[in-house]
Structures are given as C-alpha cells and as structure tokens.
Amino acid sequence: MADQHPVSPEGPISPTAPALRWEEPPEGPVLVLLDQTRLPAEEVDLVCTDVPALVEAIRSLAVRGAPLLGIAGAYGVALAAARGFDVDEAAESLAHARPTAVNLAYGVRRAAAAYQAAVRDDADEAQAAAAALAEARALHREDAEASDRMAAHGQALLEELLPAGGHRILTHCNTGALVSGGEGTALAVVKAVHRAGQLRRLWVDETRPLLQGARLTAYEAARAGMAYTLLADNAAGSLFAAGEVDAVLIGADRIAADGSVANKVGSYPLAVLARYHHVPFVVVAPTTTVDLATPDGAAIEVEQRSGHEVTHITIPYVPTVGHVAGTGVPVAPLGTQAHNPAFDVTPPELVTAIVTEQGVVSPVTADGIAELCARSRSGNGMLSE
CATH class of the missing domain: 1.20.120.420 (translation initiation factor eif-2b, domain 1)
Incomplete structure (x- = not known):
C-alpha cells in the first residue's frame, strides 16, 4: 500500500x-x-x-x-x-x-x-x-539523541584535525536523515559543519551499484542547501591526487571488537587512498553498531546481493522505451556472472577515528573499542553484544 x-x-x-x-x-x-x-x-x-x-x-x-x-x-x-x-x-x-x-x-x-x-x-x-x-x-x-551527539563530537574532531576550516569532505553511500531517527551519522556531522559555515564542498560518491549517493545523499544535500558535487566512484582517486579532499566521512553497518569497519562496498578503497594521501578517514556510527561478538574483520558476514544489480541498470520508477518501471536495462552480455558484495571491510589501522555518541576512539584499537563499550554500558546501555 x-x-x-x-x-x-x-x-x-x-x-x-x-x-x-x-x-x-x-x-x-x-x-x-x-x-x-x-x-x-x-x-x-x-x-x-x-x-x-x-x-x-x-x-x-x-x-x-x-x-x-x-x-x-x-x-x-x-x-x-x-x-x-x-x-x-x-x-x-x-x-x-x-x-x-x-x-x-x-x-x-x-x-x-x-x-x-x-x-x-x-x-x-x-x-x-x-x-x-x-x-x-x-x-x-x-x-535521534545519539545522532545529535555524534554530530557535535564529529564537528569538534574536524575542527581539531583541520583547524584552517573550509572543509572539503568526501562521503560514500547515504548516512543522513534517511538512515536514522535523527539527522544521521556521517552526514549529520557534515550538516553541523555546514551550519557552522565551514563546509566548502561535499564530494558525493555515486555509490555503485545502487546509487545511494547519487539518489539519496545528493537529495539530502540539495535540500540542506549544501555546496555539493556528485562524482563517479572511480573518480575519487584523482580528487585525492589533486589535493581536493580534506577528510573522508563514512558510516558503518558493523564495527568488530578490534575496530574493523564494515560499510557499503567501496569504503575500503577510499581508506587506502586516504592513507596514501595523508587525509583523515573518519567513521561515524552509534555504539549500537559495535558488535563485541565479532572479534575482527574476517569474522564479519558480508551480504552478497543479486548480480542483476550489476549487470542491469534498475529503473525503479521511470519507464523507458521498451522497458517497464521497476525492471532493469541490461548493460552486460546475457549470462554474465557478477560479483556483488554489499559491503567491504576496512581494517582499524586505516581508520583515523571512530566517532560515536559516547565520544571519539582514536587511534582505533581493540582496547579503545573495549573502553568505549564500557562507557556505553555504564551510560544508556546502547551497546550491541
């Protein structure tokens, strides 16, 4: 209905x-x-x-x-x-x-x-x-309350890491009001920076294959009046090389006990690029995303989605000539096999900081994650175990 x-x-x-x-x-x-x-x-x-x-x-x-x-x-x-x-x-x-x-x-x-x-x-x-x-x-x-606190902690961290201001932030997938009871996770931080007049440019990865960046993050950025630019995922490297990215902010779907981060596929390559170019790579997520029962990145179950999402361009709402809305237009030869993991895993050594409603973990270590979890247990109990 x-x-x-x-x-x-x-x-x-x-x-x-x-x-x-x-x-x-x-x-x-x-x-x-x-x-x-x-x-x-x-x-x-x-x-x-x-x-x-x-x-x-x-x-x-x-x-x-x-x-x-x-x-x-x-x-x-x-x-x-x-x-x-x-x-x-x-x-x-x-x-x-x-x-x-x-x-x-x-x-x-x-x-x-x-x-x-x-x-x-x-x-x-x-x-x-x-x-x-x-x-x-x-x-x-x-x-919703955690979202507000993450935004404040994340904004303070960026002010510390990038004291010159005028931040050019790159983000992947969608982490705003569409994923939260409040304003979101990583995009909530971006919104706080924008309201403070410190957002020079938001770089939005289109986020293949389902285009959550192009469809959803750009949608939220436009409605917030941000200065934003959409880019193909494989164009991010050239932006780093040109010195056009000051920080990367992403969300997370699971954070393991050692600090490994599972997020939308394409996040790990950004972490590698950020490390090579000496750019902060920051993960923003509530403590409910920390899973102490998952010891490390290798133990995270990565969802595998239909190859149809890769071999076809899905048109959920706009019919085109010869195609019905909700179906896909093939872009690969019939019978092509596709590898379509929904997420990838970034090891903790590539993560500059993890921002939560309980504060910031940096450097990202198993001990730091354990201390964060202890604080969460003694506070509002918002921890997944």
Whole structure:
C-alpha cells in the first residue's frame, strides 16, 4: 500500500516525510516507511501491515541504513505483537533479513525482550504488545539523541584535525536523515559543519551499484542547501591526487571488537587512498553498531546481493522505451556472472577515528573499542553484544 507525495526542488533540511513512523488507523496499527527506492523522483509511503511486508521492504532497500534498520526491526516486533502474530517467528525473520548490519538484530532483540518480560510478568497480549512498542519508541528516541551527539563530537574532531576550516569532505553511500531517527551519522556531522559555515564542498560518491549517493545523499544535500558535487566512484582517486579532499566521512553497518569497519562496498578503497594521501578517514556510527561478538574483520558476514544489480541498470520508477518501471536495462552480455558484495571491510589501522555518541576512539584499537563499550554500558546501555 503506498501514498505518493511529489518532491519539489525546494524543501526543508530533511525529507518532507519521516523515514519511518508508527500509525494506528481504525483498521489496526501499521508501520509506514518512506520508500527509498523511489527517491529522489517522488516521496512514496510504503505501509506495512505485517512482518513479511517489512522483511521484503528491508531486503529491497525500501528501508535501509544501519541505525534505521534497528528501529525498523524493533517496530516490526511491536507490529507482530499488536496484530496477534507469532512474535518469536517474527523476530527470527526480521533479525536475518540482512546479515551484515548488526543494528537490525539488536533492535529486534530489544523489543522482543521487552515483550517476553511482560509475558513473564503475566501481562495480557495487549499489555505485552504495548511493552514492545514502548521499547521500539525508546530506541527511536535514543537514536535521534545519539545522532545529535555524534554530530557535535564529529564537528569538534574536524575542527581539531583541520583547524584552517573550509572543509572539503568526501562521503560514500547515504548516512543522513534517511538512515536514522535523527539527522544521521556521517552526514549529520557534515550538516553541523555546514551550519557552522565551514563546509566548502561535499564530494558525493555515486555509490555503485545502487546509487545511494547519487539518489539519496545528493537529495539530502540539495535540500540542506549544501555546496555539493556528485562524482563517479572511480573518480575519487584523482580528487585525492589533486589535493581536493580534506577528510573522508563514512558510516558503518558493523564495527568488530578490534575496530574493523564494515560499510557499503567501496569504503575500503577510499581508506587506502586516504592513507596514501595523508587525509583523515573518519567513521561515524552509534555504539549500537559495535558488535563485541565479532572479534575482527574476517569474522564479519558480508551480504552478497543479486548480480542483476550489476549487470542491469534498475529503473525503479521511470519507464523507458521498451522497458517497464521497476525492471532493469541490461548493460552486460546475457549470462554474465557478477560479483556483488554489499559491503567491504576496512581494517582499524586505516581508520583515523571512530566517532560515536559516547565520544571519539582514536587511534582505533581493540582496547579503545573495549573502553568505549564500557562507557556505553555504564551510560544508556546502547551497546550491541
């Protein structure tokens, strides 16, 4: 089910519709998603009435981004409980919808644990469902607060690393309001720098093969009034060589115990380029993205997506001559095999700093990650274990 909102060329800093919201119409509670596959051409609401619909939305990337996936997972458990479905089955399905982003399973576990605790305390179904919903809303609120703190910590770090100001920042994939309960992770830092008058240029990688940079980051940057330029991923090296990049800021889908960072494929080459050209490479992510159960980068499960995303150019909303909207235009010979990992892993020695809502880890070491986690446990408990 979808409601459509045309996108005007001007608008507020964030999308006119939130990336995710819970609603309770007369026919029963629903989770409403801003369908990110339809951006930037139009803002379309995707209404999920059950968990299978939400799982499909997660897998199709209608909803995406590590922090938001955690929130979506928590609301998905609440949706199953409120509509009388099997909560354990729903939680299992949601937790494995995408394997790399640790936040998804974390959000599912939190809401499921709240539901189960209520059941153990002899709550009825409505009360247990309310407990799951309250936990999802708490996670949503915590993520928005974490976004604000990450923006402040990241802005302070850039002022320290680049005291001359006038930052030229390169980013990869999309890490703004579309992935968060707040303004995002890495892009939240960029927005803070922009509001302070210190953003000279935002370089936006198009981010192959699904173009989240071209479709989504450029969309958010334009609405925020930033000076930004879109570039092909393989043009980044020439920018570094010309001295046009002052810092790289990316998000993360999982951070291992040793500080290895899994992020959208293409992040690792940027880290190598940044190290060679002596440019800070900064990861911005909430502590919910830290997974102490994953010891190192080699232990991170990297999602492998369909080769169709590489061999075809997908046109989700615009029909072309001879092709239907939602299908793909082939760009490779029929039968071509494609390698299409959704993420790659950057080792900690290539990461200048990890910025979280609890502060900054630099240099990035296992001890530094452990100390960060200890602070998180003694604070608001927003740590994945």
